[in-house]
Amino acid sequence: MDIVYIRDFKIDTVIGMFQWERRIQQTLVLDVEMAWDIRPAAASDAIDDALDYRAVSERLKAHVSSAHYQLVETLAESIWQILREEFSVSWCRLRVSKPGAVRGSRDVGVLIERGEKPA
Numbered sequence: 001m002d003i004v005y006i007r008d009f010k011i012d013t014v015i016g017m018f019q020w021e022r023r024i025q026q027t028l029v030l031d032v033e034m035a036w037d038i039r040p041a042a043a044s045d046a047i048d049d050a051l052d053y054r055a056v057s058e059r060l061k062a063h064v065s066s067a068h069y070q071l072v073e074t075l076a077e078s079i080w081q082i083l084r085e086e087f088s089v090s091w092c093r094l095r096v097s098k099p100g101a102v103r104g105s106r107d108v109g110v111l112i113e114r115g116e117k118p119a
């Protein structure tokens, strides 16, 4: 299985369950791994055969920066929906990290795997 990935993607958004969090922007960090057979793109050297990580990044930035979820769980699931429905991604591993949310830790968050892993 091949993977197209986006690592350490920082996006500012409103996220959190506390009142004070509803009034500020916080930075989330996304790490996204998406199953994609890269051989057609490698053979044609054409972006149309590739999963365009720039297009995915722009779409995720637009979505996350305008979102107002309370939980990182809700955000993570919404990202998977976009990858599946708009980019035909069949499997992903996605980490949504919230740096500085818990004193003493670098970051906290969720790591999800969704979809069917190709052989």
Ligand SMILES: Nc1nc2c(c(=O)[nH]1)N=C([C@H](O)[C@@H](O)CO)CN2
Pocket: 015, 016, 017, 018, 021, 070, 071, 072, 073, 098, 101, 102
């Ligand atoms: N499993 C989760 N736990 C917590 C979340 C969350 O989104 N998922 N969020 C918070 C608060 O918003 C926290 O980040 C503020 O410090 C607490 N626990």
